[in-house]
Structures are given as structure tokens and as C-alpha cells.
Amino acid sequence: MFKEIKLSIENTSIPYKYDIKKDEIIIKTIYDLEIGSTLKIYYDENIYEIVFNKDISFQNGKKGEIFININKKDLEFNLILKNNFLVKTVFKYINKFIDKDNLIEEIKTFLIFHIEQKDLNDLINNILNNDKSLEELIIENEDEYERICTLLINNKTYLDIAKNMSDLELMLLITSYIAVPFIPKIDQETFNNLIKVAQDYDYALENIWRLGMSFDGKGYNYDLLDDFFVNQKDIWYLGEYLSGIYQVNQEKLVNKIIKTNDKEFIKQVLNDELISRHLDDKYQKILENNI
Secondary structure, eight states: OOTTEEEEETTEEOOEEEEEOSSOEEEEESSOOOTTOEEEEEEOTTTEEEEOOTTOOEEEOSTTEEEEEOOSSOOEEEEEEOTHHHHHHHHHHHTTSSOHHHHHHHHHHHTTTOTTOHHHHHHHHHHHTTTSOHHHHHHHTOOHHHHHHHHHHTOHHHHHHHHTOOHHHHHHHHTTSSOOSSOOOOOHHHHHHHHHHHHTSTTHHHHHHHHHHHTTTSSOOOHHHHHHHHHHTOHHHHHHHHHHOTTOOHHHHHHHHHHTTOHHHHHHHHHOHHHHHHSOHHHHHHHHTTO
16 A cells, blocks of 8 residues: 555665554564664655654655664654545546555545544445445446546545645645646646746656656646756756657757857757757757857
């Protein structure tokens, strides 16, 4: 269930198990750890909060990273689910990253910390169709996926949480995957705000590229993305942006590159294999003429 949490030592994955009790979730490593080593925890900070015992020494890295100095052979910590856990669960189901069984399991887990939300118990029953006979289900011949999506996006608790998400939280939700087919409906101003908060957050290049991938071809103005990738002068991400996003306007992008007046940067653009394979010949010639 907790795929958004990864443990590793020197890039070697460390397996763990979890115990769900009445009011807490406990993560435990399975095998003996090497004392003196450094264990890295990578987690989705948008949906989880991690709580350690006082005897655990740790340091925060980038957002969603924690480093622990191992002083005993096992590690145990508590996991708290934030409200956004429910929103991401719905997001995953709508984008078909989880099935109905996983969906129900995650909603039930969310209820550990939100036991008073009666409408979530009702939601589970409605998903399971507990109030209908097998004969009724066969006669209706419903599209199960569409039926469940409708139930999810109309659930009061889900709507209350989703409507109160900040631009940062929404950005983290969308960029938790490289690209998704079904994204929240937002206006241009909110889209611009997602780009702006991503610029000021860790992994800015990756997150803004992922925003570009997910919103590609959906009618949004990409001027802020053009400006960002040109100003960053990161050839790898500029190549990924140009090659992977359909709606990139090559003429506008090349004009912005020229306006940097950075001849070395222009040379790097022209010498990059990925960019040269996707940039139209006429724009490559324009760049050549500006060296």
C-alpha cells in the first residue's frame, strides 16, 4: 500500500513491513541493518508525516528525504496520514494506478485517522454495492470504473479536502507522476501559480517538466515554462521539454534562446543530440546564424 515510501542504503533497497493498529501505522524494517550505515527514507511529503522515537538520530535532506544514522539493527517509525492522502488515493484510482480493492484498502486506512468521517464508510459501501443484489448488478450492466469515479468525486470529505489544497499541495499531487491522463480542471492563473511554486521548491526542473507533460495539449499557455527552461540553461531538461511536449512552440522557444545572447549556450543547444533530432532544421539554422 505504501509505495510512496522507499528505504535504501547506498542505493540498495531496504524492505520493510507495516502494522496498522487502532490509531497508528508503524513501519518496521525486515532484515538486520548495518550499524554505522546511513539509511535514506524517501517519501511523499504531501501525504505523509513521519514521526521518530527520541533515540533515532536523523537529518532532513531535500523535501521528502530523511537520512538516519543507523545505531541498531532494526528501524521503526510511525506514519501519519495527512488529509491529502485521500485526495491522492482518488487521483490514483481515476488515473488507473490502483484498482478497486486497493482503493477500498486505502480509504479504510485513511479512516484510522479520520474515524468520524461517516460519509467515507458510506462511500465504501456504495463502491462495493452492498445494497444491491447480484441480479440487479447484472441487469444494470454498469461501467464499474465510471460508477466509482462518480462516487469518489462527489464525496463530501474528498471535496472538502480537495477544495482547500494549496497551490503547492496541488503541484506535488500532479508531479508525483511523470504524466497523468486525468488532471484537475484549473484555470490559467492556477496553472501559472503551480509553475511559480514549483520554481521555489526542490526538484524544480523535474517538477516543472512533469507539469508540462501532464497539461500538454490541454489549452494552457506555456510561456512561463518556455522562460524557465531557457533561463535555467540545463541542456538535458531543455531537450526533454522540446522532445517530450507536443505543444512546445519551437519558434517562440528559439527566439527566447537567442535573446539570452549566450553564444556558448546556443552552441550547447545545437550540439545536443536530442535537441538536434527534434528541432526543425530552419530553427537550427537560425541558431547557427546567431553564434
